[in-house]
Amino acid sequence: MTSTSAGSISLGDGIELRPLRPEHADEFLAHIDRGREFVGRFIRLPDLVTDAGSAHAFLSGYARQAEADTGRLDGIWADGLLVGGVLLRSMNVAEGVAEVGCRLEPAAVGRGLVTRGARALIRWAIEERGIHRVEWRVAPQNTASITVARRLGMRRDGVLRERYLHRDTRYDAEVWSPPRAPGGSGARRRRPPVRDHRRVHRDPGRVV
Numbered sequence: 332m333t334s335t336s337a338g339s340i341s342l343g344d345g346i347e348l349r350p351l352r353p354e355h356a357d358e359f360l361a362h363i364d365r366g367r368e369f370v371g372r373f374i375r376l377p378d379l380v381t382d383a384g385s386a387h388a389f390l391s392g393y394a395r396q397a398e399a400d401t402g403r404l405d406g407i408w409a410d411g412l413l414v415g416g417v418l419l420r421s422m423n424v425a426e427g428v429a430e431v432g433c434r435l436e437p438a439a440v441g442r443g444l445v446t447r448g449a450r451a452l453i454r455w456a457i458e459e460r461g462i463h464r465v466e467w468r469v470a471p472q473n474t475a476s477i478t479v480a481r482r483l484g485m486r487r488d489g490v491l492r493e494r495y496l497h498r499d500t501r502y503d504a505e506v507w508s509p510p511r512a513p514g515g516s517g518a519r520r521r522r523p524p525v526r527d528h529r530r531v532h533r534d535p536g537r538v539v
């Protein structure tokens with residue numbers, strides 16, 4: 332994993348992770364259209380992004396979150412095509428907690444893109460924003476996502492029963508997170524680092 336330009340991270344093999352911005356609305360909509368059915372089985376995103384206006388509004392919302400330091404939305408580009416993404420749906424720097432999400436269009440699954448992208452994003456949250464606890468929330472039926480959480484070294488904390496209403500079906504939400512570092516009681520709070528969006532991580536080692 333190497334930095335290529337401001338805010339952009341190369342994950343190797345022609346894979347690049349970089350922030351999705353409102354100016355990507357058309358590209359983003361085309362990506363969502365290619366994955367609409369597959370991605371929409373468990374997540375709401377395709378139902379929120381249905382045309383150019385809603386794509387722009389969705390990306391603008393995350394741009395505001397990034398500006399406010401309360402979230403982040405990155406795209407995954409493979410050989411120049413936007414094929415997926417990883418995001419911090421929420422981030423509370425003062426509390427040191429964040430929730431990670433992800434998606435891929437069907438043609439991009441099975442290549443480790445989200446595992447690598449999520450690892451990079453989580454490393455950024457921990458190292459650059461001082462996040463202590465990262466959560467991965469997933470329906471028990473979403474075995475592909477649970478496998479990614481496992482691949483990231485996470486463990487299941489528990490289940491929020493009937494937490495999500497999606498397309499008229501109520502789903503449980505499993506909560507996964509990385510185990511605490513040895514000796515890390517979480518009692519000591521680290522001061523969040525000063526924000527600098529241009530900083531990217533250089534070490535490809537595991538973070539979770």
Ligand SMILES: CC(C)(COP(=O)(O)OP(=O)(O)OC[C@H]1O[C@@H](n2cnc3c(N)ncnc32)[C@H](O)[C@@H]1OP(=O)(O)O)[C@@H](O)C(=O)NCCC(=O)NCCS
Pocket residue numbers: 369370371373374432433434435436439440441442443444445446447468469470473475476478479482
């Ligand atoms: C969840 C989702 C992103 C998982 O996609 P995925 O392709 O299985 O995940 P990854 O990109 O991490 O790829 C892992 C696969 O690539 C393979 N792989 C290849 N190279 C790899 C590498 N360098 N590192 C990790 N895995 C690699 C793995 O063996 C695995 O394949 P397998 O499942 O056949 O064993 C996808 O199913 C999806 O978009 N679902 C719909 C949206 C959704 O539900 N999002 C999650 C909400 S909680």
